[in-house]
Amino acid sequence: MGNNQSCDVVIIGAGFAGITASRELSRRGYDVVVLEGRDRIGGRTWYKDDALPGHSLELGGTWVHWFQPHAFAEISRYNLELVETIGVSAPEIAATVTGGLRKSVPYEEASAAIESLMEMVVQDAREVLERPFEPFYHQDALEVVDKLSIQDRIDGLDLTPEEKDLANGLWTAMGSAPCGDVGLVAALRWYALSGFDINAVFDTVGRYKLKNGTRSLIQAIADDSSAEIRLSTPVAAVEQSDDGVVVTTRQGDTLRAQYVVVAAPLNTFGAIDFSPALSAAKQAGISEGQPGRGSKAWVHVRGDLPKPFFAVAPENHLINYVVTDKVLDDGQLLIAFGPEGADLNASDVDQVSAELQKLFGDLEVVATTGHDWASDEFSRGTWCMFRPGQTTRLLAELQKPEGRVFFAGSDLANGWNGFIDGAIESGIRADREIHARISGNPS
Numbered sequence: 001m002g003n004n005q006s007c008d009v010v011i012i013g014a015g016f017a018g019i020t021a022s023r024e025l026s027r028r029g030y031d032v033v034v035l036e037g038r039d040r041i042g043g044r045t046w047y048k049d050d051a052l053p054g055h056s057l058e059l060g061g062t063w064v065h066w067f068q069p070h071a072f073a074e075i076s077r078y079n080l081e082l083v084e085t086i087g088v089s090a091p092e093i094a095a096t097v098t099g100g101l102r103k104s105v106p107y108e109e110a111s112a113a114i115e116s117l118m119e120m121v122v123q124d125a126r127e128v129l130e131r132p133f134e135p136f137y138h139q140d141a142l143e144v145v146d147k148l149s150i151q152d153r154i155d156g157l158d159l160t161p162e163e164k165d166l167a168n169g170l171w172t173a174m175g176s177a178p179c180g181d182v183g184l185v186a187a188l189r190w191y192a193l194s195g196f197d198i199n200a201v202f203d204t205v206g207r208y209k210l211k212n213g214t215r216s217l218i219q220a221i222a223d224d225s226s227a228e229i230r231l232s233t234p235v236a237a238v239e240q241s242d243d244g245v246v247v248t249t250r251q252g253d254t255l256r257a258q259y260v261v262v263a264a265p266l267n268t269f270g271a272i273d274f275s276p277a278l279s280a281a282k283q284a285g286i287s288e289g290q291p292g293r294g295s296k297a298w299v300h301v302r303g304d305l306p307k308p309f310f311a312v313a314p315e316n317h318l319i320n321y322v323v324t325d326k327v328l329d330d331g332q333l334l335i336a337f338g339p340e341g342a343d344l345n346a347s348d349v350d351q352v353s354a355e356l357q358k359l360f361g362d363l364e365v366v367a368t369t370g371h372d373w374a375s376d377e378f379s380r381g382t383w384c385m386f387r388p389g390q391t392t393r394l395l396a397e398l399q400k401p402e403g404r405v406f407f408a409g410s411d412l413a414n415g416w417n418g419f420i421d422g423a424i425e426s427g428i429r430a431d432r433e434i435h436a437r438i439s440g441n442p443s
């Protein structure tokens, strides 16, 4: 890259947030350079060709929905097609492990209990998040519930141990972490954003995916951007002064810009040397990190599994939520989630078989794959799920620019925080804020 090059805006990170911000800013005429540590765009979304033999699969972010307005506007804009995950759209069997016992029943027998359990957890969503894209609209109510984890809420309900296991299993899968680590606000937010309808939550977060993968969407946005995107260029330092910002890459090259957008995941901020240092409150949040760290494995199983199903077990299982993605001629293609990504090797047939057998008994695993997002240096986690207290303490703080440095990313979105939608929301906001600063015309 060389030294002493300059541009109007440097964006750090080519996920949905950074790429959206680059499109918006470059379409306004600004000279934008995106610096990306990986050798591909997409960040925590990764539609990988032949991830399993004959199957192109989403190793990261996958599902989208029309209740996710920023993402859906892009899907409409680029005229992309959706397909469904059959284990969520039409499950026939519900398999559960509760109280240490395995059970498998027709889905209709289990669905009412599941819905009512899920609803009990989010019972106060309307009072707290009446306007879900304005999380501080009822700040006092928010602060009260933000003290609680999802597990605190489950423990406070009048439930049998089996019901507690079921609620724990469902929300662990949604939280990508054990329920004690995840703030209750996240659950309330998902429900509020899904129109305060528990069935819609399942559809919104797990049913519809892009036929040609998330790559087709981010590539369409990137193709509409005239920004230069430099891959395999991790940023090591961001140093600002009164008249500009100098960004230094790990290779030692420098790039001068008027403004910078940091669109990297919260859990990776600590690897960038900011000068002057970020605010004390931001630093505290960075060292806590967000807790999402679970596993996602794609598993081809053979055997007598003719019907689409989903299965759920509590958080002490390394695989605790499984859905049918496709029924195949010789078995099924499954998506399997668990709470501790670092402890499950998603590509290890033996380990994945052993975990699946705890849910289903005998089952032949033909092949399995996934990506360890928790250990990946450019994500250090999966989707963002704030810890108890972090929404109140951290969300608005993370969004605040520091001098010439602005922040984007799904981890600091107001609405679908932790989703593709939130990443796009934040990229739109970063563009608006920078343009307002440059034009002197606050919006």
Ligand SMILES: Cc1cc2nc3c(=O)[nH]c(=O)nc-3n(C[C@H](O)[C@H](O)[C@H](O)COP(=O)(O)OP(=O)(O)OC[C@H]3O[C@@H](n4cnc5c(N)ncnc54)[C@H](O)[C@@H]3O)c2cc1C
Binding pocket: 012, 013, 014, 015, 016, 017, 018, 035, 036, 037, 038, 041, 042, 043, 044, 045, 059, 060, 061, 062, 063, 064, 205, 233, 234, 235, 236, 263, 264, 265, 268, 271, 272, 295, 296, 373, 377, 378, 379, 381, 382, 383, 384, 408, 409, 410, 411, 418, 419, 420, 421, 423
């Ligand atoms: C397993 C999994 C399943 C998920 N499922 C869904 C789902 O079904 N639906 C949904 O909407 N969302 C889902 N998500 C979440 C969704 O993928 C993310 O919220 C979203 O893609 C994040 O976009 P982003 O641009 O904010 O961050 P990222 O996509 O993480 O992009 C940030 C970029 O910054 C780069 N970077 C980091 N550090 C540096 C550095 N120092 N220098 C340069 N570049 C750097 C990274 O390489 C990355 O490309 C899932 C995520 C995971 C991991």
